[in-house]
Amino acid sequence: MWQHQHVHTIALLVGFALPVLLGAAWNGWIGALGAFLISGVAKVVVIQHCTFFINSACHTLGRRPYSTRCSARDSFLMALLTFGEGYHNYHHEFQHDYRNGVKSWQWDPTKWIIWLLSKIGLTGGLRRAAREAVQAAQAQVRRSRTAQSESVVISETMAGLGVPQR
Ligand SMILES: [Zn+2]
Numbered sequence: 001m002w003q004h005q006h007v008h009t010i011a012l013l014v015g016f017a018l019p020v021l022l023g024a025a026w027n028g029w030i031g032a033l034g035a036f037l038i039s040g041v042a043k044v045v046v047i048q049h050c051t052f053f054i055n056s057a058c059h060t061l062g063r064r065p066y067s068t069r070c071s072a073r074d075s076f077l078m079a080l081l082t083f084g085e086g087y088h089n090y091h092h093e094f095q096h097d098y099r100n101g102v103k104s105w106q107w108d109p110t111k112w113i114i115w116l117l118s119k120i121g122l123t124g125g126l127r128r129a130a131r132e133a134v135q136a137a138q139a140q141v142r143r144s145r146t147a148q149s150e151s152v153v154i155s156e157t158m159a160g161l162g163v164p165q166r
Contacts, residue, residue, distance in 0.1 A: 058086055058088035099111040099128065
């Protein structure tokens with residue numbers, strides 16, 4: 001594919017050269033320098049940090065609605081900062097799915113862009129987890145949470161009654 005063969009050239013042109021040209025057109029060399037530093041360098045720093053904190057912050061902040069087997073979590077705040085990757089619990093449980101925010105109301109612009117690109121043939125073979133599998137995973141997590149809280153209630157009740165516990 002053309003964009004795969006020229007990915008580095010495209011990245012430099014779109015990520016640095018285009019902002020510098022627009023900055024120069026706006027305000028001469030000062031505009032070009034400002035565009036290079038803000039639209040080029042600062043943008044790369046922010047995007048790299050947001051990308052790489054997925055494997056730290058997204059394993060710390062948020063909820064685990066699909067699986068408690070790993071520490072990955074779903075968080076709207078993280079999704080906002082990572083273009084949808086913040087729904088990380090779903091991603092870990094259903095890794096073959098091109099979506100992260102599986103609910104229609106979840107902020108996942110990456111999913112929307114991939115889907116739109118599939119309509120013009122630039123992506124294809126998009127895979128989704130079966131709705132039943134997703135619902136089953138959620139039900140399993142709810143059942144295990146209910147069992148845990150019932151276990152705590154029983155344990156506290158027995159302790160309150162003075163029943164010795166193992
Ligand atoms: Zn992860």
